[in-house]
Every structure is written in C-alpha cells, then in structure tokens.
Amino acid sequence: MATKIFKHIQxxxxxLPIENIDTDQIIPARFLKATTxxxxxxxxxxxxxxxxxxxxxxxxVLNNPLFSGKVLVAGKNFGCxxxxxxxxxxxxxxxxxxxxxxxxxDIFKGNALNNGLLPVQVSDDFLQKIFDAIYADHETxxxxxxxxxxxxxxATGEQESFEVxxxxxACMINGYDDIDYILSQKDKVEQFEAxx
Amino acid sequence: MGQxxxxxxxxxxxxSSAEGFPDILYIDTHFIHEVTSPQAFDGLRARGLPVFxxxxxxxxxxxNVPTWDQHLPIKEELSRYQVDMLTKNCAEFGIELYGLGHxxxxxxxxxxxxxxxxxxxxxxxxxDSHTSTHGAFGAIAFGIGTSQVxxxxxxxxxxxxxxxxxxxxxxxxxxxxxxAKDIILYIISKISAAGGTGxxxxxxxxxxxxxSMEGRMTICNMSIEMGARCGLIAPDETTINxxxxxxxxxxxxxxxxxxxxWQTLYSDEDAEFDSVLRFNAEDIEPMITYxxxxxxxxxxxxxxxxxxxxxxxxxGSYKKALDYMGLHDDEQxxxxxxxxxxxxxxxxxxxxxxxQVADFVKGKHKADGVTVWVVPGSxxxxxxxxxxxxxxxxxxxxxxxxxxxxxxxxxMNEDKIPAGKYCVSTSNRNFEGRQGPNSRTFLASxxxxxxxxxxxxxxxxxxxxxxxxxx
Numbered sequence: 001m002a003t004k005i006f007k008h009i010q011x012x013x014x015x016l017p018i019e020n021i022d023t024d025q026i027i028p029a030r031f032l033k034a035t036t037x038x039x040x041x042x043x044x045x046x047x048x049x050x051x052x053x054x055x056x057x058x059x060x061v062l063n064n065p066l067f068s069g070k071v072l073v074a075g076k077n078f079g080c081x082x083x084x085x086x087x088x089x090x091x092x093x094x095x096x097x098x099x100x101x102x103x104x105x106d107i108f109k110g111n112a113l114n115n116g117l118l119p120v121q122v123s124d125d126f127l128q129k130i131f132d133a134i135y136a137d138h139e140t141x142x143x144x145x146x147x148x149x150x151x152x153x154x155a156t157g158e159q160e161s162f163e164v165x166x167x168x169x170a171c172m173i174n175g176y177d178d179i180d181y182i183l184s185q186k187d188k189v190e191q192f193e194a195x196x
Numbered sequence: 197m198g199q200x201x202x203x204x205x206x207x208x209x210x211x212s213s214a215e216g217f218p219d220i221l222y223i224d225t226h227f228i229h230e231v232t233s234p235q236a237f238d239g240l241r242a243r244g245l246p247v248f249x250x251x252x253x254x255x256x257x258x259x260n261v262p263t264w265d266q267h268l269p270i271k272e273e274l275s276r277y278q279v280d281m282l283t284k285n286c287a288e289f290g291i292e293l294y295g296l297g298h299x300x301x302x303x304x305x306x307x308x309x310x311x312x313x314x315x316x317x318x319x320x321x322x323x324d325s326h327t328s329t330h331g332a333f334g335a336i337a338f339g340i341g342t343s344q345v346x347x348x349x350x351x352x353x354x355x356x357x358x359x360x361x362x363x364x365x366x367x368x369x370x371x372x373x374x375x376a377k378d379i380i381l382y383i384i385s386k387i388s389a390a391g392g393t394g395x396x397x398x399x400x401x402x403x404x405x406x407x408s409m410e411g412r413m414t415i416c417n418m419s420i421e422m423g424a425r426c427g428l429i430a431p432d433e434t435t436i437n438x439x440x441x442x443x444x445x446x447x448x449x450x451x452x453x454x455x456x457x458w459q460t461l462y463s464d465e466d467a468e469f470d471s472v473l474r475f476n477a478e479d480i481e482p483m484i485t486y487x488x489x490x491x492x493x494x495x496x497x498x499x500x501x502x503x504x505x506x507x508x509x510x511x512g513s514y515k516k517a518l519d520y521m522g523l524h525d526d527e528q529x530x531x532x533x534x535x536x537x538x539x540x541x542x543x544x545x546x547x548x549x550x551x552q553v554a555d556f557v558k559g560k561h562k563a564d565g566v567t568v569w570v571v572p573g574s575x576x577x578x579x580x581x582x583x584x585x586x587x588x589x590x591x592x593x594x595x596x597x598x599x600x601x602x603x604x605x606x607x608m609n610e611d612k613i614p615a616g617k618y619c620v621s622t623s624n625r626n627f628e629g630r631q632g633p634n635s636r637t638f639l640a641s642x643x644x645x646x647x648x649x650x651x652x653x654x655x656x657x658x659x660x661x662x663x664x665x666x667x
Contacts, residue, residue, distance in 0.1 A: 019513040020389055020489045024627040029608035033260070033274035035234035035281050047629045052615070075513060077390040080423060080489070081627060082606075083325040084232065085341035106359075106393055106425055107325060111341035128509070165357065167217045178343070179243070182220055182351040185212055189248075189353055192211045192222055 004116025006172045009097055010143040010154065012069035015134045016061055021074055022081035023108060027090040029082075040086050041093030062094075066138045070097045073130050073142075077101075078119075079108025088112045098144050100151065102127040113168045114178065120144055120151050126160045129153060146173060198464025200361050201430050202396045205336045205461065209319050211353055218357040224318040225252050226348045227304045228291070230282040231259045231608070232323030236346035237285040249352040250290040254313060257282055257295050258303045262610045263571050263598035266296055275609060289349075300443075302574020302600040305329040305542040309413060310576055312442025316431035316458040321348055326542045326624065328419040331428035332412035333435055334461045336396070338426055359425040360394055360470040363463070365401035368477035373657040375552075376411030377544060377622065377641035379403065380418040381483035381493045383475060389491035392424030395471065398463060399429050403477040409438040410548035417543045418624050421490035430462040482657050484529055485626045485639040487517040492626070496644065496656045500527045520628050521636050522616070529638065529654045536619035537562075537649035538631070539595070540571030541605035544622035544642050547580050553595070553646045554586040556660075562594035563652025569611060570595050571603040595649065607632040620648040 031043040049060050056063040072091060078101040079087060088111040091099060098118040112119045122130070133140045133153045141154035146169060152159035170176060182189070199207075211220040228236075233255075240247065247253060260275035262268075270276035279296065286293040294300040300307055305326050308314040316334035320327060325339035340354065348354055366379055384391070397419050404415065412429050419427030429435075436455055439445050446454045463469075481495030494500065502525045506514050518524065539545070539553055550572065562568050570590055572578040578600055581587055587597045604611040605623035612632030613619045619637050622645050623630075626637035638654065647655040 017512065018516065019510060020491075022489065022625075022627045024606075024625070024630050028629055028633070029259075029606040032231050032608065033278050035278060036238070037235050047633055052633070077393075077423070080389055081325065081420075081625060083323060083327075083339040083341055085235075085323075085343060088341070103390060103393070105390070105423055107339055107341060107420075111343065114341060114343040124509070165218070167355075178355050179239075179245075179347050179350050182347065182353050182355065185220060186351070188212050188220070189222070189351060196208075196222075 003114070003171065003175050003177050005175045006097060006116050006118050006146055008145045008147070009070055010141055011071055012139050013071040013073050013100070013130070013134055013142045014061055014067045014069055015131050016072060016074040017131050019075035020077045020080055023079055023084050023087035024081055026079070026087040027084065032084060032086050037089050039093065040090035041095065044090040044094045070095065071100060071142050071144065072096045073100045073127070073134065075101065076103040076124070078104050080105040083107045085111040085115070088115045088117050092117045100127070100130060113172065116172060118144065118146060118172065120162050122151060122160050122162060129158060197468060198466040200463045200467040200469065201334060201398055201428060201461055202336065202361055205317055205319065206358060208317070209336070218355045221319060221354045221356050223321050223348050223352055223354055225254060225313055225320050226352070227308055227320065227322035227327070228253060228255045228345065229259055229304050229322070229324065230257050230278045232342050233285065233345055234278065234281045235342050236349055237289065239346040240289070240349055243350070245350050247289040247291060247349045252352060253291045253349065254308065255282060255286050255291050255293040256301055256304050256307055259602045259606065259608050261296055261601040263601045263603045266599040272610065299575050302576065303542045303545065303602055305417065306545060306573030306577065309333065309409070310442065310574060312439055312445030315439055315445070315454070316435060317461050321354055325420040326417050328424065328427045329413050329417040329542055331416040331419065331426050332409060333439070334428055334431035334458065336426055336428065339420060359396045362392060362395040362397045362424070362471040362473070363469040364397055364399050365472070365474045366399070366403040366477055367401040367474070368403055370403060370477045370480065371658065373643055373661045374480050374482055375641050375643065376407050376414040378480055378483045379477070380415045381485065381490070381639060382480045384418065384422045384491050385483065385493035386475070387422055387473065389421060389489040390423045392419060392422035395424050397424045397427045399427060404429060405432065408548055409434060410546045413546065414543055418490065421624055431458045482641060482644050484644065484654060485637070486521060486523055486529055488520055488626055488628050490624065490626060490639060492517065493639070496530055496654065500525060500529070502526055530656060532618070532654045534566060534620050534638070534648055534653060535617040536613050537566060537568045537645050538571070538604040538619055538621040538623060539642055539645050540569065540573070540603050541623035542573065542602070543624045545571060545573030545577065547577050549622070549642045550577065550581050550586055551584070553642050554589045556643060556646050557593040557595060557650065558589050560593055560650050562649045566649050566652050568595040568649045569598055569604060571598045572600050574600045604631050606630060607635070620645045620654065
C-alpha cells in the first residue's frame with residue numbers, strides 16, 4: 001500500500017520553542033479512544049490549545065492567526081514519552097508536513113516517518129536562527145528538500161543539511177511501504193523460522 | 197572482539213540484513229492492547245492479510261479498564277467500544293485474549309513476565325513505550341507505533357536499524373529505604389530525559405545484580421524515560437528461578453535446553469559499548485521528581501534547582517514546568533502537603549511492590565485528606581495479594597486494593613487526579629496532564645509513596661525506618 005509522499009516544500013512555519021514536548025502534550029491519552037486514524041488534528045496540543053471550557057487559549061501559537069504554515073518548529077527532544085502514533089497522526093491531520101527540532105525522540109521519529117511526516121533535525125544554532133527568522137517575519141519562508149536533504153531559510157539563504165535514513169527517504173519520496181517490503185522477503189522469514 | 201548481550205540477541209533474530217536498509221528483525225512475541233491496535237487490524241483488513249503468527253501474539257485489555265466494579269460494563273462509551281473492538285479483532289484473527297474477567301488479565305508488561313511468556317534471549321514488541329520492561333529478563337523489547345503493530349501482525353518481523361550500545365553500571369550498597377525506583381529516577385535525573393536516545397542500554401554492576409526480578413523490571417521499564425530504545429539486564433540465577441515453573445515457561449527437556457542457552461547471554465569481557473556510565477549506589481537518596489519530565493528529579497531532601505542554574509535557552513521551558521507544578525526556585529519538597537497517592541502502573545504494581553507497601557503500612561493509617569489508590573498490575577497479583585491477606589492490611593490503613601489496570605498512570609480511564617492536586621505516584625511519567633488534566637505528579641518509589649500517604653506530605657522514608665528501628 002502506498003504511503004503519503006514527501007519530496008519538497010516551501011512554506012511559512014509555526015514556532016513552538018518549548019523543550020521536551022512529550023506525546024501526552026501532542027495528544028493527551030483521553031483522546032486516544034478513536035479506532036480510526038482520522039480527526040486527531042482537532043485535539044492536537046489539546047490542553048495547551050483549549051481551556052477547561054474548550055475555548056481556544058489566545059496565548060497559544062496555534063490560536064494566533066499571525067502564524068501558519070506546513071512546518072512546526074519546536075524545541076529539543078520533541079516527541080518524547082509514549083509510543084502513541086496518534087501524535088504523528090494528530091500533527092499530520094492538523095496540516096503539518098514536517099517538524100523541525102534540534103533533537104527527536106526515537107519512537108516519535110519512526111512513527112512520523114511511517115506517516116509521511118518528515119522529522120528534520122537541525123543544530124541548536126540553526127534552530128535558533130529559524131525561530132529568530134519567524135519572529136522577525138511571521139511569513140518567512142522555510143524550504144525543505146528531502147531529495148537533497150537540506151533545510152533553508154529562504155530570505156537569508158542560510159541552510160543546513162539534515163540526516164535521514166536512506167531507506168526511509170526512499171519510502172517517503174516514492175510512497176513505498178514497510179509491510180510490502182517485508183512481504184517481498186516472506187520466504188526468508190519462513191526459512192528463518194524453519195532453521196532456528 | 198567480544199559481543200554485547202544486546203548484539204548476541206539481535207544477531208540471533210536477524211532475518212535479513214542489507215546495506216542501506218534497516219534489518220528485518222524476527223519478533224518472538226507481540227503483545228497487543230486495545231489502544232494502539234484497532235487501526236493496525238483495520239490496515240490488515242484493507243490489505244486482505246491475516247495475522248501471520250497469531251499464536252505468537254498475546255492480547256490483553258489494560259489502558260481503558262476501570263479498576264473498581266470491573267464485573268460491570270465499562271461506563272465510558274468510547275472506552276467500552278475500544279475494548280469491544282479488541283475482543284472482536286482477536287476473535288476474527290485468532291489471537292488469544294486475556295480480557296476483562298480472565299484470570300490472566302492485567303497490564304501487558306506485568307502479565308508477560310508473570311505468565312512466563314517473557315524469557316531471556318527473546319525479542320518482544322508492543323504498541324506501548326514501556327515494553328522496555330521485558331528487557332529485565334535479558335531480552336530485546338521495543339515499544340512501537342501502530343504502523344509497526346500492523347507490520348508485526350502481518351509479518352512477525354520489525355524493520356529496525358541497530359541502535360548504539362550503552363552500559364550503565366551501578367555498584368555498591370543501597371541505603372536502607374532506597375530501591376530500584378530510586379536507582380532509575382536517579383540515573384534519569386543525571387543523564388536527562390533524552391540522555392539514552394538512540395541507545396540500547398544494558399544495566400550492570402553488583403547493585404543491579406542484587407535486585408529481584410521485580411526491581412529489574414522497574415529499572416528497565418523506565419529506560420524509555422531517558423529516551424533509550426530499550427533496556428536490558430543479563431539473565432542469571434535470579435532470572436532463571438523467576439521464570440521456572442510459570443504457566444508458559446519451557447518444561448522438561450525444553451527447559452534444560454533453554455537454560456543452557458540463557459547461560460550464554462551476557463556481554464563478553466571485551467565487548468565494546470558506544471558509551472559507558474558508572475554510578476555509586478551509596479550516592480542515591482530516595483528520589484522524587486519536581487517537574488514535568490522524569491529527568492526532573494532530586495533526592496527527597498534536596499531543593500528544586502534555581503532557574504538561573506540552567507542555560508538561558510532552557511530557562512523558559514524550566515519556568516513553564518515549575519509554574520505548572522505550582523513550585524518555585526529552591527523550594528524543598530520535603531513536607532509539602534499532598535492530595536493523592538497512586539501505587540500501581542507497569543513500573544510498580546507487582547506482588548513485591550504490594551508486599552513492601554503492606555509491610556510498611558501495617559498498623560498505620562493514611563493521613564486525613566489524602567486519597568490512596570493501590571492498583572495491582574494483574575488479576576494474578578490481585579489474587580496473590582488477597583491470598584496473603586495484604587488487602588486486609590491495606591483496608592485497615594485506608595489504602596483500598598483496587599482491580600488491575602493502567603489506572604491513574606495515564607488519565608485515560610476513570611482513575612484521574614483532579615486539576616491542581618498533587619499526587620505522589622509510583623508510575624513512570626510526570627508530564628503535564630498525564631494523570632488527568634492539570635494534575636501535578638511527584639514520581640517516587642512505592643515506599644516513599646506509602647510514607648507520604650501516612651503523613652499527608654512528601655516524606656523521607658529513611659526517617660520513618662530509623663524511628664522504627666529504635667522502637
């Protein structure tokens with residue numbers, strides 16, 4: 001089955017300069033009861049985004065009309081904690097195609113890659129440059145190219161390359177799927193079972 | 197060059213390894229539960245695939261279940277629906293389910309070990325980050341996302357790149373009142389909530405070796421709280437004695453063969469690790485967390501750090517955490533009034549945890565104004581506790597023994613800590629809202645939690661133990 005394709009984007013970005021954002025903040029456990037993959041975007045950052053009466057909190061960035069775009073830029077150790085893939089679904093469902101941070105938790109990174117949501121890990125310094133650029137101009141454009149593995153602040157031309165597993169890169173660019181790949185080697189799996 | 201324990205197990209499970217691709221790793225047992233599996237089963241249906249090895253898949257309902265009046269239908273509609281979906285999916289795909297009412301039901305990371313499903317040298321996955329628990333047996337155990345749950349259901353394999361290897365050694369004698377939970381909270385406070393990211397962590401040293409299997413599970417359980425891919429401890433006599441005779445443990449000749457293999461599972465003397473850390477057991481106090489990630493922990497007598505002690509870039513996040521917790525710079529938690537005590541979760545809900553708490557609270561009573569929940573990790577733990585009369589000790593102390601489930605660890609079922617309230621919790625996460633919207637969590641050991649329930653405030657268990665020695 002084909003997965004969501006990611007090749008290249010140029011977009012404005014939403015800044016969230018908080019460190020150690022855990023997946024319980026991205027999508028609290030009480031919203032994990034759905035049995036489909038749809039609709040999690042409504043509850044993305046639920047408790048930071050809405051008050052107890054479900055009214056938007058004006059001081060939260062997703063409720064600030066000045067900021068928008070397809071890229072979420074966040075502080076280091078993004079996505080730590082629970083393995084809930086619902087976190088990647090929520091970010092993607094809300095409309096983000098990539099998350100930029102100076103450090104990602106492992107399980108979140110894997111979940112994101114499995115859902116066509118690109119985690120872009122940059123240096124602390126470059127992350128700060130992106131935050132500064134966004135705060136200086138809310139509409140500043142960020143360019144991310146997966147094929148050539150770079151992220152650029154368009155206005156200044158400053159850019160940095162980023163790492164991505166070559167297999168997952170091929171999957172995202174071509175929409176390949178892990179299960180299809182393993183099933184193509186099913187004879188090896190059965191052979192392994194037979195001889196161990 | 198010698199091999200690490202991790203590499204020995206990994207290599208024995210590689211189905212295929214190709215340049216530029218992650219390894220295809222064979223998974224011996226796949227644990228599933230109601231929250232992270234429904235979309236995976238839908239995926240199988242969409243692909244027209246069966247579960248490849250249903251006999252190697254074990255299911256239970258734990259996250260959504262109530263821990264009181266469990267024989268009644270689940271009140272919350274969405275929770276009930278999710279549990280019903282698991283029942284339906286297991287029936288359709290031929291998977292054994294230890295659902296509500298089954299004598300083997302319980303928290304997935306408690307039942308695997310107690311049933312003898314978790315064994316040395318094997319690979320385990322589950323759509324739950326605390327799957328690292330099973331590594332306590334000298335096994336490789338990963339938490340995975342739902343796409344990977346689907347992958348393992350479809351193929352009994354996981355695509356995975358080999359992580360780096362870290363060894364954490366703890367040596368020396370623990371102070372009285374200090375246990376496995378304090379060790380792991382101490383380690384995480386030293387290396388941070390991201391300090392293990394990218395690593396498989398092997399715990400070693402004489403202090404780790406002296407721990408029971410329950411204690412080792414507590415340590416490995418929280419490996420994910422430092423970001424580690426998994427945690428593991430080489431099997432020894434303690435491991436073998438624990439597994440022996442359990443429901444699904446090998447028997448007879450199979451057992452002898454298994455034990456002979458398990459005895460080869462250790463890191464060779466000259467094995468190389470990418471990182472080695474050493475800690476002294478004597479330095480570890482009873483630990484408590486003050487912030488909103490498990491790395492924000494201190495010895496119970498210490499003070500909350502000053503904001504200015506952090507890098508300028510980190511100060512905003514630090515202040516946000518203290519504001520959430522209602523704490524200020526340099527505050528001492530010792531003596532801070534608390535509202536709730538939760539003893540349970542996949543970190544600390546095993547029979548040994550309950551015995552330790554019962555032994556301590558016998559003849560004591562909880563403070564007025566504190567609500568205490570003791571939630572056994574499984575039906576078997578609950579029944580064992582009742583057989584040993586622990587329930588009566590708990591009742592007399594005002595610590596009602598509830599029914600098994602994840603309970604107040606994650607604010608998904610009925611057991612939630614109310615907004616603004618402080619809970620001393622034996623669980624594994626103190627994230628904002630983890631135990632319920634705006635709840636405030638102090639993570640600690642079962643003994644610290646029990647002592648705090650008795651006094652109604654954050655308490656140094658060592659003071660209690662000293663007094664008891666004098667009596």
